[in-house]
Each structure stands twice: as C-alpha cells, then as structure tokens.
Amino acid sequence: MTTAANRLPREFRSPQLRAAGVEFDVDKVRSDFPILRQRIRGRTLVYLDNAATSQKPQVVIDAVGRYYERDNANIHRGVHFLSEHATEEFEGARRKVQSFLNAADASEIIFVRGATEAINLVAQTYCRTNVHAGDEVLITAMEHHSNIVPWQILCEEKGARLRVAPISDSGELLLEDFDHLLGPRTKIVAVTHVSNALGTINPVERIIERAHQRNIAVLVDGAQAVPHLRVDVQALDCDFYVFSGHKVYGPTGIGVLYGKSALLDAMPPYQGGGDMISSVTFEQTIYNKLPYKFEAGTPHVAGAIGLGTGIEYVNGLGMDNIAVHEHELLAYATEIVSGIPGIRLIGTAKEKAGVLSFLLDSIHPHDIGTILDQEGIAIRTGHHCAQPVMQRFGIAATARASFALYNTREEVDILVKGIQKVREVFA
Amino acid sequence: MPDLRELYQEVILEHNKAPRNYRELATANHQAKGYNPLCGDHFTVYLDLEGDSIRDISFQGSGCAISKASASLMTQSLKGKTRAEAGKLFDQFHKLVTGRSPANGNKAELGKLAVFSGVSEFPVRVKCATLAWHTLHAALDGKRETVSTE
Numbered sequence: 001m002t003t004a005a006n007r008l009p010r011e012f013r014s015p016q017l018r019a020a021g022v023e024f025d026v027d028k029v030r031s032d033f034p035i036l037r038q039r040i041r042g043r044t045l046v047y048l049d050n051a052a053t054s055q056k057p058q059v060v061i062d063a064v065g066r067y068y069e070r071d072n073a074n075i076h077r078g079v080h081f082l083s084e085h086a087t088e089e090f091e092g093a094r095r096k097v098q099s100f101l102n103a104a105d106a107s108e109i110i111f112v113r114g115a116t117e118a119i120n121l122v123a124q125t126y127c128r129t130n131v132h133a134g135d136e137v138l139i140t141a142m143e144h145h146s147n148i149v150p151w152q153i154l155c156e157e158k159g160a161r162l163r164v165a166p167i168s169d170s171g172e173l174l175l176e177d178f179d180h181l182l183g184p185r186t187k188i189v190a191v192t193h194v195s196n197a198l199g200t201i202n203p204v205e206r207i208i209e210r211a212h213q214r215n216i217a218v219l220v221d222g223a224q225a226v227p228h229l230r231v232d233v234q235a236l237d238c239d240f241y242v243f244s245g246h247k248v249y250g251p252t253g254i255g256v257l258y259g260k261s262a263l264l265d266a267m268p269p270y271q272g273g274g275d276m277i278s279s280v281t282f283e284q285t286i287y288n289k290l291p292y293k294f295e296a297g298t299p300h301v302a303g304a305i306g307l308g309t310g311i312e313y314v315n316g317l318g319m320d321n322i323a324v325h326e327h328e329l330l331a332y333a334t335e336i337v338s339g340i341p342g343i344r345l346i347g348t349a350k351e352k353a354g355v356l357s358f359l360l361d362s363i364h365p366h367d368i369g370t371i372l373d374q375e376g377i378a379i380r381t382g383h384h385c386a387q388p389v390m391q392r393f394g395i396a397a398t399a400r401a402s403f404a405l406y407n408t409r410e411e412v413d414i415l416v417k418g419i420q421k422v423r424e425v426f427a
Numbered sequence: 428m429p430d431l432r433e434l435y436q437e438v439i440l441e442h443n444k445a446p447r448n449y450r451e452l453a454t455a456n457h458q459a460k461g462y463n464p465l466c467g468d469h470f471t472v473y474l475d476l477e478g479d480s481i482r483d484i485s486f487q488g489s490g491c492a493i494s495k496a497s498a499s500l501m502t503q504s505l506k507g508k509t510r511a512e513a514g515k516l517f518d519q520f521h522k523l524v525t526g527r528s529p530a531n532g533n534k535a536e537l538g539k540l541a542v543f544s545g546v547s548e549f550p551v552r553v554k555c556a557t558l559a560w561h562t563l564h565a566a567l568d569g570k571r572e573t574v575s576t577e
Contacts, residue, residue: 364491366466367435370549374431382466396467396489425435426492 024325030406032057043376046411051196051402052380053246063309067302090301093308100311102232107290111299114255115223116146118242123150125267133159136185141167142195145385147221171198171347189218193225197386198347199355228353230319233258250310254303264290271296322405329403333412346398357398363426365399375418433545442496447503448485461562468494472562480509498559517560524556
C-alpha cells in the first residue's frame with residue numbers, strides 16, 4: 001500500500017523535512033485566518049476551494065488596511081514623505097517576490113493584475129516581436145483557459161499555429177510526444193507547472209531543458225504551483241514565470257511576471273502610460289528601465305504590499321513544511337475518497353499537488369456541490385476554466401476539492417461524510 | 428436554512444434518473460440548443476409544431492439533476508399546449524423558481540412543475556431550472572433558422 005510519505009515528490013522525502021512536517025502546527029495556522037472561524041449555513045466552514053483562491057491571514061488583511069490608513073500615496077513621483085514611504089513599501093514587496101522566486105534581480109519582477117495578465121503580456125510583447133506566420137506555439141492539453149486563449153489570439157493575428165502536447169489517462173504530460181512537437185518553427189513553449197483541474201505537477205525542469213536545446217523560450221504558469229512548492233526560477237532556468245497573488249494568500253488584483261532581464265529588455269512595452277516612460281515629447285518617447293517599462297499607470301500598491309506580506313507569511317511557516325503538510329493531506333484525501341463506492345478520480349498522476357478532482361456515479365458535479373455546500377463545505381464544480389481537459393477525459397465537469405496549508409484531516413473526513421450524504425440523496 | 432429535500436424532491440430525482448421524452452424528434456420542425464457556459468450543461472429541445480400548437484416535444488443533452496428533470500417535466504407539461512399557453516406556463520414557472528409566485532400560489536396551473544418550488548431557496552440553481560425553458564423559447568422564436576437546417 002502506498003503511504004503518504006512516498007507519494008510525496010522526491011524533493012520532499014528527506015527525513016529532515018518529514019521531521020519538520022511534524023512540527024507544522026495546523027491549529028495555530030488556522031487561527032491566523034479569521035474567515036475560517038465563521039459558520040456557513042450553521043456549520044463550521046470547510047474551505048476546499050483553494051485552487052480558485054486562498055483565504056487571507058490576518059497579517060495580509062492588516063497590511064492592506066495599514067497601507068490605506070497610514071501610507072497611501074502615489075509612488076515613484078512624489079517628493080513628500082508619504083510618497084517616498086509608499087514607494088519603499090512597494091519596492092520592498094518586489095524584493096520579497098524576487099527572493100521568493102530566487103530571481104537574479106528585482107527588476108525582473110513585473111507587477112501585473114494576475115497570471116492571466118502576465119501571460120497576455122508575454123504573448124503581446126515578446127511574441128509580437130518573435131512569432132511570425134508559420135511559426136508555432138506549443139502548449140499542453142492540461143492548460144487553463146488563461147494559458148490557451150492568449151496564444152490563440154496571437155496565432156490568429158500572426159498566422160501562427162498552436163500545437164498541443166497530449167496527456168495520458170492519468171493526466172500526465174506525454175513527454176515523448178512533447179519532444180516530437182518541439183520543432184524548428186516552435187517559438188515559445190507555455191506550460192503549467194501544476195494543473196488546476198488535475199493537480200499534476202509537470203516536470204518543468206526537463207521541459208525547459210529540452211526546449212532550450214532548441215533555443216525555444218519557455219513560459220511557466222505557476223498560478224497553482226507557488227502556493228504548494230518551492231520555486232527557483234534560476235534553477236529551473238525558465239524564461240518567464242507567472243503567478244497570481246490571491247492564490248498564495250495575498251490580495252486579488254495583483255500578480256507577477258518574472259522574466260529574464262535580457263528578454264524583458266528586448267521586448268516592446270505592453271501598455272503605454274505614466275510610470276513606464278523616461279521622457280515624453282510628441283515626437284518621441286523614451287521608455288523607462290525595467291521593471292517600470294511594463295508597469296504603466298498607478299499600480300496596485302496595496303495589493304503588492306499585501307502580496308509581499310503573504311509571501312513573508314508562507315516563508316515564516318516554511319515552504320517545505322507547507323509542502324509536506326499539504327502532500328500528506330492530499331495523500332490521505334486521495335486514499336479515503338477513492339475508497340467511497342462510485343468515486344472516479346480525474347487526475348491520478350504520480351506527482352500531484354493540492355487538487356482532488358472527482359466524479360461520483362453519474363451524479364452531476366453541480367448537484368454534488370450544492371449538497372456539500374449545505375454541509376458548509378466549499379468545493380468547486382464545473383470545468384475549472386479547463387474545458388479541453390474535460391474534453392480529454394470525455395466529461396462535462398468534475399467536483400474539485402483543493403487544499404491549502406490550513407486544511408486538516410478532520411476536514412477531509414467531513415468531506416467524505418458530505419460525499420456519503422450526496423450518495424444518500426441520489427440513492 | 429434551505430432544505431435539501433425541498434430542492435431534490437423525489438419527482439425531480441426520478442425524472443433525473445429516467446427523463447421523459449429524452450430523444451431526438453424525427454418529426455421536429457423547430458429546434459434550438461441551450462447552453463450554460465458556467466457549468467457546461469447543454470440541451471437541445473425539439474418541437475413538432477402544428478400551427479400554433481405543440482404536437483410533440485422532446486429533448487436531449489446533459490446537465491445536472493435540476494436541469495435535466497426540469498427539461499423532462501417541461502416536455503410532459505407542454506405536449507398539446509399552444510404557444511401562448513407555453514409562454515404563460517414559463518412565466519409562472521419562472522416566478523416559482525425565483526420566489527416571486529403570488530402568495531396563494533398558482534400550483535394548480537403549474538401541476539407537476541410545482542416540485543421546483545425549492546429552487547427559489549438556491550439562487551445559483553435558478554439557471555439550471557430554467558435552461559430548458561429558455562431553449563424552448565429559442566426554438567419557438569427561431570422558426571426560420573431552424574427550418575432551414577432541417
């Protein structure tokens with residue numbers, strides 16, 4: 001029988017980390033999240049929709065509030081005290097993100113609205129210059145719509161071709177097929193680090209290595225990875241890495257594009273406006289240096305500060321401790337949920353993070369979601385903005401429980417009881 | 428707190444399991460597709476209209492228990508009805524599932540459709556209950572286009 005420990009990805013299996021995992025005090029962690037204290041429909045909230053968005057710890061809520069109470073000012077332009085202070089806080093948040101991703105330089109961290117905007121930015125700048133008629137963009141069959149549609153728009157504009165690497169029945173990328181699709185016309189590979197619908201962890205290091213052998217740039221969509229795994233963009237050697245702040249305990253409306261400075265330098269700007277310029281005349285505009293070239297307009301200062309605080313929060317707990325806790329929880333949930341008669345798991349890759357997608361008999365996931373909601377359990381039901389994944393498995397939708405650092409085994413047990421209730425209603 | 432049994436009444440569960448008039452209609456002269464992009468539910472409603480009256484009606488597609496049972500019961504309720512009667516019934520049904528029915532109710536006119544009264548306590552499920560009805564509306568309205576495809 002598979003134990004929780006050996007289901008963990010290789011890097012989490014060291015004895016030291018296992019020991020560290022024991023010290024992870026989930027009750028204490030839960031007390032940091034005020035929203036978890038409330039009752040929903042007369043029951044304690046069991047929040048298992050973390051792949052959609054994570055809840056926020058008090059420190060993040062306070063950081064955003066404090067910014068508006070004490071520090072609010074526009075940045076990068078005022079000579080007054082508050083502007084200077086707000087600028088410091090904002091740039092401090094950038095350095096926190098830099099260190100979180102282990103980027104070589106803070107100027108490689110561009111603040112955007114979220115992973116979606118970051119992908120659109122790369123498609124509309126780097127690729128506007130580098131992709132031409134007849135070229136190819138390679139993605140995988142497990143991408144979120146946000147890592148499909150921007151490339152379709154680009155391909156439509158350029159007369160380029162979108163290629164899709166297939167996945168197996170367990171939801172793993174078929175690497176041989178992927179390698180075969182890397183061709184002389186491939187200009188960029190865009191791949192998710194962790195699948196939002198299936199939970200699959202992609203071997204992005206290997207993907208990047210293969211692509212780089214052919215001088216193809218790689219964008220990694222890390223929206224579902226950064227809350228669960230330690231990410232080192234220099235070790236990965238990815239060209240672009242994107243994520244959303246709200247999935248990693250920060251506010252909504254703030255996200256990050258990491259790009260290698262040589263690439264970012266060569267790219268045309270995304271949006272024109274204030275802050276992204278060095279000087280403007282009606283004859284000529286000189287763009288600002290990195291990262292400001294890509295940050296037109298007043299940014300989401302409070303959001304960036306909140307995200308920086310969210311990153312400090314997970315750093316305080318230890319990314320490795322979080323990964324061990326979550327992987328043990330996922331292994332437990334996988335074992336116990338798959339034991340329920342009539343359950344079919346969608347996404348059974350060997351390496352997974354955070355997500356348990358399932359079907360129950362022929363009961364529609366919407367009905368499962370409504371009944372679980374009555375038990376105070378929040379899950380996502382539907383196609384998870386990954387309709388091609390649903391088509392790959394020949395289904396319309398799944399029910400998805402997704403985990404975060406504050407979830408517990410007791411909550412998994414409540415989920416299981418909830419699923420049994422669904423079976424009773426539809427018996 | 429809304430009661431699950433009010434939503435998932437026996438009649439609804441039974442129609443979900445064994446939907447009535449669940450087939451393509453060979454004699455259909457009107458049809459339309461309905462789709463809920465939020466959840467992926469999709470149905471096709473087939474109509475055999477003779478003048479102003481619904482001689483036969485059927486549906487096919489996939490969806491949750493509420494949407495499928497609603498489509499099934501709709502087809503049962505509408506067979507033999509006129510356009511105007513169908514419109515009136517939709518109006519009453521819509522009031523029922525959005526909790527805007529008159530105090531004393533119009534359950535007699537709604538007949539079996541009254542089992543959907545529990546939906547009003549679950550606002551996010553109103554779209555499930557009305558998907559087939561909106562599709563019917565499109566089928567009744569889109570006469571020209573539909574005829575050209577047959």
